[in-house]
Amino acid sequence: MKTVRSAPVKVSSKTPTGIAGFDEITGGGLPQGRTTLLTGGPGSGKTIFALQFLVHGARECGEPGIFVAFEETSGRIVTNAETFGWKLTELQPKTLMFLDAQPLPDLVQSGDFDLGGMLAALEAQVRTMGARRIVFDALDMVISLLPDAAAQRREIYRLHEWLLAREVTAIITLKAGSDENGSLSRQPFGFMQFMVDCAVVLKHGVVLGVSQRSLRVQKYRGSGFDEDEAPFLIGRHGFEVIVARAIGRVDTQVTNERVSSGIKRLDTMLGGGYYRGASVLITGFSGTAKTTLSGAFAEAACQRGEHTLFVSFDSDCSEVIRNLASVGIRLDRFVKNGRLRMLSARTIAGSAEVYLARIKALAKEHGARCLVIDPVSTWSKPGSDLSAQSVAERLIDWSKGGGTTLVCTRLLDEMSGPVEGESPLQASTVVDTWIHLNYLVQAGERNRGLSIIKSRGTAHSNQVRELILSDAGVTLADTYTAGGEVLMGTLRWEKERAEAAAHEVAEVAGKLKRVRLDAEEAELEVRLKSLQVELEAKQAEKALLIRSTQSHEGELSRGRTRMRELRGADAAKPVGKEDSP
Amino acid sequence: MSRCDLFQFRLYVAGDALNSAQAVSNLTALCRAHLVDRHEIEVVDVFREPQRALADGIFMTPTLVKLAPSPTRRIVGTLSQTQPVMQALGLEAVGA
Numbered sequence: 256m257k258t259v260r261s262a263p264v265k266v267s268s269k270t271p272t273g274i275a276g277f278d279e280i281t282g283g284g285l286p287q288g289r290t291t292l293l294t295g296g297p298g299s300g301k302t303i304f305a306l307q308f309l310v311h312g313a314r315e316c317g318e319p320g321i322f323v324a325f326e327e328t329s330g331r332i333v334t335n336a337e338t339f340g341w342k343l344t345e346l347q348p349k350t351l352m353f354l355d356a357q358p359l360p361d362l363v364q365s366g367d368f369d370l371g372g373m374l375a376a377l378e379a380q381v382r383t384m385g386a387r388r389i390v391f392d393a394l395d396m397v398i399s400l401l402p403d404a405a406a407q408r409r410e411i412y413r414l415h416e417w418l419l420a421r422e423v424t425a426i427i428t429l430k431a432g433s434d435e436n437g438s439l440s441r442q443p444f445g446f447m448q449f450m451v452d453c454a455v456v457l458k459h460g461v462v463l464g465v466s467q468r469s470l471r472v473q474k475y476r477g478s479g480f481d482e483d484e485a486p487f488l489i490g491r492h493g494f495e496v497i498v499a500r501a502i503g504r505v506d507t508q509v510t511n512e513r514v515s516s517g518i519k520r521l522d523t524m525l526g527g528g529y530y531r532g533a534s535v536l537i538t539g540f541s542g543t544a545k546t547t548l549s550g551a552f553a554e555a556a557c558q559r560g561e562h563t564l565f566v567s568f569d570s571d572c573s574e575v576i577r578n579l580a581s582v583g584i585r586l587d588r589f590v591k592n593g594r595l596r597m598l599s600a601r602t603i604a605g606s607a608e609v610y611l612a613r614i615k616a617l618a619k620e621h622g623a624r625c626l627v628i629d630p631v632s633t634w635s636k637p638g639s640d641l642s643a644q645s646v647a648e649r650l651i652d653w654s655k656g657g658g659t660t661l662v663c664t665r666l667l668d669e670m671s672g673p674v675e676g677e678s679p680l681q682a683s684t685v686v687d688t689w690i691h692l693n694y695l696v697q698a699g700e701r702n703r704g705l706s707i708i709k710s711r712g713t714a715h716s717n718q719v720r721e722l723i724l725s726d727a728g729v730t731l732a733d734t735y736t737a738g739g740e741v742l743m744g745t746l747r748w749e750k751e752r753a754e755a756a757a758h759e760v761a762e763v764a765g766k767l768k769r770v771r772l773d774a775e776e777a778e779l780e781v782r783l784k785s786l787q788v789e790l791e792a793k794q795a796e797k798a799l800l801i802r803s804t805q806s807h808e809g810e811l812s813r814g815r816t817r818m819r820e821l822r823g824a825d826a827a828k829p830v831g832k833e834d835s836p
Numbered sequence: 837m838s839r840c841d842l843f844q845f846r847l848y849v850a851g852d853a854l855n856s857a858q859a860v861s862n863l864t865a866l867c868r869a870h871l872v873d874r875h876e877i878e879v880v881d882v883f884r885e886p887q888r889a890l891a892d893g894i895f896m897t898p899t900l901v902k903l904a905p906s907p908t909r910r911i912v913g914t915l916s917q918t919q920p921v922m923q924a925l926g927l928e929a930v931g932a
Contacts, residue, residue, distance in 0.1 A: 371850030
């Protein structure tokens with residue numbers, strides 16, 4: 256006996272689109288064997304999205320696809336796609352096929368009709384190619400020819416049923432009004448959003464003159480998905496959705512390796528340099544040598560043989576190289592040998608997202624281990640304010656994930672106040688090391704001061720140091736504090752001079768004293784010698800005296816004994832007693 | 837347009853779908869009324885010959901293609917509204 260049951264539906268099976276970021280949002284791609292509705296306003300990227308889905312299937316997944324073009328001719332689509340380097344001609348017609356189904360402009364419609372012809376043709380085509388993916392681009396073009404809403408609905412359902420029965424993964428694109436939500440619900444095809452298993456809305460808006468694209472997964476039956484609007488861009492290799500890294504990501508491997516900041520004494524202040532893979536923020540007003548500091552870092556990286564990417568938003572690359580050469584940072588040789596890649600981002604137009612994507616692509620292409628962005632504050636220009644913050648954070652997150660050491664500078668508003676702690680983008684909380692450059696005005700001078708506001712995981716000096724730029728290079732000067740203030744510039748020089756003079760005086764005085772002492776010592780030694788001689792003389796005298804006394808006494812006693820002997824007196828009698836008178 | 841011109845029609849139909857059947861009968865009626873003895877009708881079933889529909893770019897059924905006399909014209913639908921069909925086929929003057 257056979258039980259009738261619905262076909263086993265694997266909810267989890269998904270069809271990868273090959274669109275960077277989109278597969279992450281949806282946890283793997285579009286629902287396999289189901290239909291996805293892609294809606295968006297004019298120029299929102301519907302065709303590119305759909306075509307990339309087919310190209311990826313044909314090229315990477317072994318899934319042939321059919322593109323049914325209702326609006327643009329296939330020739331134009333192929334030509335346009337060449338700009339992304341997809342090489343569609345290689346795939347045609349075996350694994351990728353285009354069907355031109357544009358209604359002719361002079362087409363006369365009389366009475367009811369249906370899409371049976373198309374489905375029959377497709378049926379044959381799907382079977383010959385073994386197609387697993389299919390795209391209906393701008394389906395509204397043909398549906399709107401149908402005489403009434405009921406017929407339109409009928410044909411859409413017919414198409415949907417047909418797709419489900421063939422279990423091909425399909426994308427239907429539809430035009431949507433460019434209103435806030437890209438919503439179709441008030442439009443004739445609104446019901447399609449309810450019919451399909453997955454609906455994606457593309458949005459293309461302009462905020463303060465800057466183009467902003469975003470994508471939102473509106474529904475996805477049987478799967479979780481990222482519900483937020485995700486910015487996307489149409490880059491050099493096609494559609495690219497930008498996603499913040501997943502929350503559940505694995506912590507990146509941290510390292511204790513230090514990399515030089517390019518300034519010896521700054522390394523010392525940081526207890527050895529920046530950490531490898533750390534993100535460093537250099538803030539300061541204009542002209543506080545932010546670029547110089549980041550240039551020194553780039554040079555040091557290149558000297559270590561590491562590939563480095565230097566992105567300048569302010570100046571042309573040649574200008575940066577020339578300006579840095581004036582302080583002894585010579586980058587041109589590294590540009591020549593290919594280690595350093597300079598990018599003048601003035602040439603990139605677009606939103607912060609575009610910048611980020613370009614920088615990421617370039618860094619990847621160059622294999623950069625060190626990355627300099629000067630300045631990152633450009634991103635917060637009008638029109639990008641909202642996204643700039645998240646872009647900056649994503650940049651830091653991305654560089655950390657790849658173990659890239661990132662140095663970015665940020666221009667503070669000109670003289671916005673002496674507050675050091677203010678950072679317009681608030682990214683300062685995310686960075687590992689924050690170096691602040693400031694002007695210190697003292698005694699009619701403006702000198703550059705450098706201080707380390709924070710540096711995670713490293714002991715660091717808390718002193719404000721003076722940054723000195725000269726044609727010999729960049730260095731940090733010793734600081735002189737006087738009356739609780741750091742002395743800089745001429746004051747420091749004066750202090751240094753005074754100290755040197757004092758040192759000289761002390762040195763001379765010391766020398767003098769030594770000479771005097773030497774003389775005294777010599778004198779004493781001489782005296783010691785003469786005394787010694789005298790002593791020896793005395794001792795000799797004394798010895799002589801003793802000897803003469805002894806011999807005299809001996810003589811006497813011998814004399815007495817002799818005398819007694821001569822007298823023949825009582826010899827047994829002791830001498831002493833005898834002697835007494 | 838000469839009265840002797842031969843009208844060559846090709847009608848793409850989708851099996852025995854209702855609108856296809858209507859188109860066939862509407863076309864036959866029209867020819868009988870206006871093009872007696874000077875028309876040819878070829879009926880192509882896209883279910884049976886899908887490759888042909890594909891090659892000819894037929895995506896909607898029923899579709900009537902007027903192959904001759906030139907220019908070729910395409911009319912989709914059941915051909916129920918006689919006036920627009922006549923106009924499209926260049927037959928307006930004929931009936932008058």
